[in-house]
Amino acid sequence: MTSSELLTTLSARALEGKHVVFAGHGLPTLAVSLAQRTVSPGVEIIYESGVTGAQPADLPRSISDSVLVTGAAGVLPMAQLFNFVLQGQRVDVGFLGAAQVDRYGSLNSSLIGKDWRAPANKLPGSGGAIEAMAGAGEIFVVMRRHNPRSLVADLDFCTTPGPRRAAAARGGMMPAGLGVTTVITDLGIMTRRGIDEELVLTAVHPGVEVDDVRAATGWDLEVSKNLVTTVPPTGRELALLRDVLDPERVYLR
């Protein structure tokens, strides 16, 4: 079992009982496909490209892959997707990736380095992440690498503010939802609920020590009293991922 297989499986399981899910770029695309075939067959997935109710015959290579459209329930233009669906608060869970996450679940997907005008690394930018955070009931984040550069005390740049950061700022409206409630990484799972609550380590993957996770986190990470160990993918989940959903390993690197 690879780390990305574990991440994808746990991301899919987190969608159990969710009705309307907004899927961003990368691993979320694969995770929602697995959830559809396992824990959440009735979930309505809305891709960032505007496709709703997709039932693709082949794995989408990105959120704007035309394979998503053939046989889908609908395709919305961007103005409807962003203004009616996301800003209109129609989404239960937004599923996003990010380069950096802070302890209250604000996200950076714009740049690395403190000099915004000459960043060390230019990242792709917000895409629809800001609107997903502001409009969705909650946000799940999946991160391939849990280290002090990605789980940081201070974001180099806050692209996508959680409600706590938004409350501290001035001008403009507050996000409608809880912000980031679940962060799934290659070491474990962190969760938070209330606006002023921090991310708390609630699960570690088999073989991972709590001290490893704390050492890999850029702030003094709180650990839940009810810490559990995650359950690895079942044979069926692995077979679906490897043989049915991503045989060419587009996402399962």
Added chain:
Amino acid sequence: MDKRTSLSEAVAEHIRDGQLVALEGFGHLVPVAAAHEIIRQGLRDLTLARMTGDVLIDQLLAAGCLKGVIGSFVGNSSAGSLHELRRRVENSDPVPLDLEEYSHGGMVCRYLAGASKLPFYPINSYRGSDLVALNGKIRSVKDPYGGEEIHVVPALNPDVTIIHAQRADRAGNIQAWGILGVQAEAAFAGRKVIVTVEEIVDDAVIRSDPNRTIVPSHVVDAVVHCPRGAHPHSVQGYYDRDDGFSRRWSELARDPRRLRDWLQENIHGTRDHAEYIARLGPDYWDRLQVEAAFSVPVNYGGRK
């Protein structure tokens, strides 16, 4: 009115150095052939508006056509980074780039204001984002109806908007299906509009399915027959995305010299898009063929 013209004439007639040009299309129906023609004609100091930056941004930058980019995402689909853009932003190599960033929702609202001839558009998502500090054009106003402050973004009215679609009639009624992006809003916001299409069809074809029209002819200044005009992106029902090209691009664009050699050979070294397409050869295009999946016809029947 017959608005058909060639791509070279459309670009030569409607685009001038220094203008603001929108090229829209969300990973699908991207007007790549038009970007290549802008490169062939050596236009300079353009500002490009585009929600989802992709290989065409690297190409326009390396060709020296752009002084600025207005957008909300820059990347090469699932194949990685845009290395020419990163060199500009990270190291001002060879010159700096004026990159004006929004979220996707912010870009949508800019086009909506532009298309509606409003000075700005309200948006509820920016509170607490550093994009507000980075981009002075994102401002906030007091809700005149007694609510909270709300962020606003300014209207975007491109001098020229270019989009690609499946088909149009000679007058420029544009029909598209599949992922629709922000093409209609960007077209209505544009002062001039050029549309490239896979097929020019008879009026009767368009009139058999009027709900399929995303942009009416009165908005369009030039319509250009341009098969495979979105490659390496897909066109629903016509050809698939070319993932191999995107992967090769991410490799090639790491080296500025190889990138410029590619432009010399494939863009400057071709007379037009048809020659670019022909050079790749029939086998290449066979691999990108898609299987047909027709919709059930709808009944537009009216009064007896």
